[in-house]
Amino acid sequence: MSSPSRIYQLPDLHSICHWKASFNAYYIEARQASSAWVLSYKVFTGKKLEFFKQGGSELLCAWAYPYTGLEQLRIACDFVNLLFTIDEISDEQSGKDAINTGLIFLNAMKDETYDDGSVLCKMTKDFRARFFPAAGPATLGRFMQHTEAYVNGFSVEAELREKDVVLDLVAYDKLRRENSAVRYCFELFGCMLNLDLPDEIFEHPVFMRMHLAAVDMVTWSNDVYSYNMEQAMGHLTNNVLTVLQRERNFTLQEAADHVGVHFKELSEVFEAGKKELPSFGGELDKVVAQYIMAMECWVVGNLEWSFGTQRYFGADHKKIRETLMVELSPAKVFSPKNGSEC
Numbered sequence: 001m002s003s004p005s006r007i008y009q010l011p012d013l014h015s016i017c018h019w020k021a022s023f024n025a026y027y028i029e030a031r032q033a034s035s036a037w038v039l040s041y042k043v044f045t046g047k048k049l050e051f052f053k054q055g056g057s058e059l060l061c062a063w064a065y066p067y068t069g070l071e072q073l074r075i076a077c078d079f080v081n082l083l084f085t086i087d088e089i090s091d092e093q094s095g096k097d098a099i100n101t102g103l104i105f106l107n108a109m110k111d112e113t114y115d116d117g118s119v120l121c122k123m124t125k126d127f128r129a130r131f132f133p134a135a136g137p138a139t140l141g142r143f144m145q146h147t148e149a150y151v152n153g154f155s156v157e158a159e160l161r162e163k164d165v166v167l168d169l170v171a172y173d174k175l176r177r178e179n180s181a182v183r184y185c186f187e188l189f190g191c192m193l194n195l196d197l198p199d200e201i202f203e204h205p206v207f208m209r210m211h212l213a214a215v216d217m218v219t220w221s222n223d224v225y226s227y228n229m230e231q232a233m234g235h236l237t238n239n240v241l242t243v244l245q246r247e248r249n250f251t252l253q254e255a256a257d258h259v260g261v262h263f264k265e266l267s268e269v270f271e272a273g274k275k276e277l278p279s280f281g282g283e284l285d286k287v288v289a290q291y292i293m294a295m296e297c298w299v300v301g302n303l304e305w306s307f308g309t310q311r312y313f314g315a316d317h318k319k320i321r322e323t324l325m326v327e328l329s330p331a332k333v334f335s336p337k338n339g340s341e342c
Contacts, residue, residue, distance in 0.1 A: 011260025
């Protein structure tokens with residue numbers, strides 16, 4: 001019999017999140033095209049190839065962007081697959097190497113003439129050529145800002161992992177919003193909706209509270225779902241459960257329970273924001289309403305995806321959705337200097 005201390009219960013986030021999930025009808029076509037695109041670069045082999053196939057990046061996009069057309073969904077799938085590729089590369093790198101990886105991505109995104117000969121550079125420029133013409137000027141400007149924030153975020157994450165440093169909760173939330181790429185993925189909304197939200201609305205204090213609440217709902221749920229996978233890999237520093245255990249002296253179960261409490265608080269902040277937002281004028285109010293809908297779809301879609309793939313819970317993902325009980329896997333020792341497990 002397993003030791004009770006090795007088993008913890010996930011918070012029932014589905015019961016807290018009352019937004020309705022939808023699924024994109026173009027999923028199969030977009031998945032096939034985007035998966036073939038990634039595999040054509042031969043980035044992954046062995047276990048990483050299997051992990052990519054099981055990860056379901058395209059499935060996440062079908063849940064997160066259920067309202068968009070085939071061409072836009074393909075762009076979203078390519079983007080998330082590109083981020084998955086970067087994540088897999090940087091997860092096993094030192095801080096210095098992760099920075100170099102980030103610079104390749106950033107330079108290729110900024111400059112269509114940049115070419116260092118790497119596969120990552122080619123993939124990034126290929127995505128850039130499809131996405132940039134489909135994005136409005138305000139969306140594209142924020143997208144590039146989030147490109148830099150994302151690169152800086154996962155580089156800092158690699159440095160903290162290398163030094164075994166766990167941030168306090170306030171600093172962690174700020175970093176996690178960027179290194180998770182959730183804010184980055186939210187900047188696809190303009191392309192997905194064929195709309196361009198003006199900066200003055202995006203930066204409005206009430207809209208920004210809603211935006212960050214939705215982002216945090218995704219990051220906190222991702223952390224509680226991915227914790228077992230990450231602790232098994234020896235990647236404990238970049239997870240809110242670790243932060244809560246160290247900062248507040250919580251047990252693992254208390255930390256998981258707190259995720260449910262905070263998730264509810266965040267959903268209430270978001271709902272309150274809907275009532276507090278001022279009117280920006282007839283047409284702009286319609287644009288804002290579409291962006292709010294898109295944020296809701298991402299939050300609830302992420303919950304659906306987390307249990308619809310083997311990425312976090314392996315072959316038991318359907319059973320765990322029903323029971324919410326997780327048994328910790330044996331942990332491996334990870335060396336960021338050589339990217340090996342021992």
